[in-house]
Amino acid sequence: MIKVSSYSLAFQSPLFLVLLVAIIGVVPLGAQTDDLVRVRALLGEGATSQIEAAIQLGLADGLPRNLLVDKAIEGAAKGMGSEVILAAVYTLTDELRQAGTVVGLDADEVNLEKAADGLRSGLDQSFLVELYRENSEDFAMVVVALEDLLRTGVTVRVAQNMLRDASSRGLRVNELLRLPANVRRLVREGRTPFEAVRSVRASMRSGRRPPYPYDGTPNFSIHRRHQTPIQFMWSIN
Amino acid sequence: MHAVLAGDQDSYAVLVRRHKDSLYRYAERMTGRTDEAADIVQQAFINGFRNLDRCRNPEKIGGWLFRIAVNLCKDQLKGRARREVSLEVAGPLQASGGLPEDGAERAEIREKIYRALQSLSSEHREAFLLKHVEGWSYEEMAEKLEISVSALKMRVHRARDQLQGMLEIYR
Amino acid sequence: MNKELDQYLDGELDGADLQPDVKQEAEVWNAFLRDVRESGAQGAPVGLESLVLNSIQTEKRSQWPRIIDWWIDPHAIRIRPLIGLAAAAVLAVIFLLPKDAVVPVEPSGAATTVVDNEVVYVQFKLEAPEAKSVAVAGDFNEWVPEVMLADPDGDGVWAGRLKLSPGVHRYMYVIDGSHWVTDPYAERYTEDGFGRQNAVIAITGGAGARSLAP
Numbered sequence A: 001m002i003k004v005s006s007y008s009l010a011f012q013s014p015l016f017l018v019l020l021v022a023i024i025g026v027v028p029l030g031a032q033t034d035d036l037v038r039v040r041a042l043l044g045e046g047a048t049s050q051i052e053a054a055i056q057l058g059l060a061d062g063l064p065r066n067l068l069v070d071k072a073i074e075g076a077a078k079g080m081g082s083e084v085i086l087a088a089v090y091t092l093t094d095e096l097r098q099a100g101t102v103v104g105l106d107a108d109e110v111n112l113e114k115a116a117d118g119l120r121s122g123l124d125q126s127f128l129v130e131l132y133r134e135n136s137e138d139f140a141m142v143v144v145a146l147e148d149l150l151r152t153g154v155t156v157r158v159a160q161n162m163l164r165d166a167s168s169r170g171l172r173v174n175e176l177l178r179l180p181a182n183v184r185r186l187v188r189e190g191r192t193p194f195e196a197v198r199s200v201r202a203s204m205r206s207g208r209r210p211p212y213p214y215d216g217t218p219n220f221s222i223h224r225r226h227q228t229p230i231q232f233m234w235s236i237n
Numbered sequence B: 001m002h003a004v005l006a007g008d009q010d011s012y013a014v015l016v017r018r019h020k021d022s023l024y025r026y027a028e029r030m031t032g033r034t035d036e037a038a039d040i041v042q043q044a045f046i047n048g049f050r051n052l053d054r055c056r057n058p059e060k061i062g063g064w065l066f067r068i069a070v071n072l073c074k075d076q077l078k079g080r081a082r083r084e085v086s087l088e089v090a091g092p093l094q095a096s097g098g099l100p101e102d103g104a105e106r107a108e109i110r111e112k113i114y115r116a117l118q119s120l121s122s123e124h125r126e127a128f129l130l131k132h133v134e135g136w137s138y139e140e141m142a143e144k145l146e147i148s149v150s151a152l153k154m155r156v157h158r159a160r161d162q163l164q165g166m167l168e169i170y171r
Numbered sequence C: 001m002n003k004e005l006d007q008y009l010d011g012e013l014d015g016a017d018l019q020p021d022v023k024q025e026a027e028v029w030n031a032f033l034r035d036v037r038e039s040g041a042q043g044a045p046v047g048l049e050s051l052v053l054n055s056i057q058t059e060k061r062s063q064w065p066r067i068i069d070w071w072i073d074p075h076a077i078r079i080r081p082l083i084g085l086a087a088a089a090v091l092a093v094i095f096l097l098p099k100d101a102v103v104p105v106e107p108s109g110a111a112t113t114v115v116d117n118e119v120v121y122v123q124f125k126l127e128a129p130e131a132k133s134v135a136v137a138g139d140f141n142e143w144v145p146e147v148m149l150a151d152p153d154g155d156g157v158w159a160g161r162l163k164l165s166p167g168v169h170r171y172m173y174v175i176d177g178s179h180w181v182t183d184p185y186a187e188r189y190t191e192d193g194f195g196r197q198n199a200v201i202a203i204t205g206g207a208g209a210r211s212l213a214p
Helices: A014-033 A037-043 A045-060 A065-077 A082-103 A109-120 A125-134 A136-151 A156-168 A173-188 A193-205 A220-226 B009-031 B034-050 B058-082 B104-119 B122-132 B138-145 B149-170 C003-009 C020-038 C048-061 C065-072 C081-096 C205-209
Strands: A230-235 C119-127 C134-138 C147-149 C157-164 C167-175 C179-181 C188-191 C197-203
Touching: A037 A045, A037 A065, A037 A082, A045 A065, A045 A082, A045 C048, A065 A082, A065 A109, A082 A109, A082 A125, A082 C048, A109 A125, A109 A136, A109 C167, A125 A136, A125 A156, A136 A156, A136 A173, A136 C167, A136 C188, A136 C197, A156 A173, A156 A193, A173 A193, B009 B034, B009 B058, B009 B122, B009 C048, B034 B058, B034 C048, B058 B122, B058 B138, B104 B122, B104 B149, B104 C020, B122 B138, B122 B149, B122 C020, B138 B149, B149 C003, B149 C020, C003 C020, C119 C147, C119 C167, C119 C197, C134 C157, C147 C157
Parallel strands: none
Antiparallel strands: A230 C119, C119 C157, C134 C147, C134 C167, C167 C179, C167 C197, C188 C197
C-alpha cells in the first residue's frame, strides 16, 4: 500500500506560486487600496514599484501617504519619466520630514505641506513654529501670503516683520492675502520692494485696512482682464 | 557602531544623516559646484557601505567616510583638469546657504570668496577648508589625510598668504 | 604673514595675548573666515539623504543573489494536504470578506480644507487662440485633465467654472490633451517639483474674515 501524505509541486518555481496567489488575491485587494493605479497605467509595473518603495520610506518616517501619492500622480499625469518622479517624491519626503519639525507629523496634511513650502521659500523654522502655535487654523493661508510677499522681492526678514505688523493690527486673513498684491503694484510703478513694503506698512499703521490706495498711475486694466481664476460666487450651506 | 559594520542599513542611515552636511559643505566648496558635490557625497556613502569591512577603526567611521569624500573630490578635480574644463565656466556657488543679509553687496562678497577659493591649488584649498570651515585640528587632518602636520601647516599658511588680497574689503 | 597671527589662526595662541596691531589684523581675518563659512551651502540639499539611502538599499539587495535564485529556480515544495486546506481557508477569509473588514478606512486628513461645508465657484480663463481644447487639472481632481474649458464664441479665450472647497489648490492648464502650461495670470505660483510652476489659488471662505492672532 502506498501512503500519500503530501503532494509534490515540483513543476514550478516558488515565484510562480507566489504570483499565482497574487493574481488570485491582489486583483480584488488592489481594487481596494491601489491609489497608484494611474501611475501604474502610465509608467508600468517596474517604475511604479520603485515609486511605491520611495513612498514606503516616507511612510516609515510617519509621513502621510496622500501627499506623496499625489506628487507621483501629478508627475505621471504631466508625462514625467519615472526617474524624475522618484526624485520629486524623495525631495518631497525630505521636505515634509523637515516640515514635521514645524507643525508635527500628525498635523493636517495641508499644514504639513504649507510648512514645507514655507521652509523651501526660506522662512525661518523658528518663525514658522511660532506662527503655527499662534495661528494654527489659518497657518496655510498665512504661509501662502508670506510666500507671495517673498516673490515680490522682499527679504525674509522684511516679510516676517510685515506679518508681525499685520497680526498686531488685527488684520483679517483675507486682508493679509491682499498685501502682496499691494506691494507688487507699487513695485510695478518703479518702487523697490523695500520701499513698497514701507509704504504699505505705513498705510497699515495709520489704521486703514487693505487694499491700500497707492500713488502713481494705476495699472489696473492690463491685469484685471485676464487675471484668473476669479472667485466670484459664494454658496454657504 | 558594530551594527553599522555588520551592514545594518538603519544604523548606516543614522551615519548618513549625521555626516551628510559636513561632507556636502566640504565637497561643494572644494569643487565649486553643487551638482558635483551632491554626486560626490552620494558616491562617498555608497563606497563607504560597500567597503565597511575595510574600516579599521569603527569609532572613527565619520572621519573614514570624510576621507573617502576627500579622495573623491581629488579624483573629480583631476578628471576635470584632464577634460580641460575651466573653473571659470562653472560659475559661482548657488546662494543655497546664503549670508545673513542677502543684499547685492553680500552677493558680491560671496562671488569674491568663491573666486578666491577656486584660485587656490586643490591641495591648498583642501587644507584651508578642513582647517577653517570644518574646524579640524592639524592632528585630526594629519590622521585623516595621512599627511604630516608640518606639511599641512605649510599648506594652510600658503593658502592664507594667497587669500590676503581678499581682506581689503574688510578693512 | 606675521608669525604671531599665523599661530593665532592655527589655534595655538590666545587672542588676548596678541599685540594690538596683530589683534586688529586677527579681527579682519575672523570676519573673512566667518564669511567663508557662511557663504555657500551650510548642509546637504534636501533629497540627497533619501537618494543615498535608496542607492544603499539597491546595493544591499544585490548581496542576496542566492535568496533571489531560490525564489526563481524551479524546485519541489512539499505541502501536507491539511496545511494546504488551512492556507486556502485563510486566503478565502482575506479575499472574500467585504473590503471594509479587511482594509480599515483611515479618515481623510483634509478636514481643514472644508470650512462649514462652504463651496466656492471659481472661474478659470485662458487665452489660447491656437488651442483645439483646454482643460484644467489640479490637486482637486487628481491632476486628471478632464474639466474642459469652453470657447463658444471662438475668440480664443477659453473659460469654465469649477466648484472648489476652501483651501489652497494647485493647478495647471492642459492644451490639446497633452501640453501642460502654467496659468500666465495666476495670483500665485509654486514649484511643482518637476521643474515647472503650478499656479496656486487660495480660497479662504468664511474663515477669511477671521482676524490674525496678535
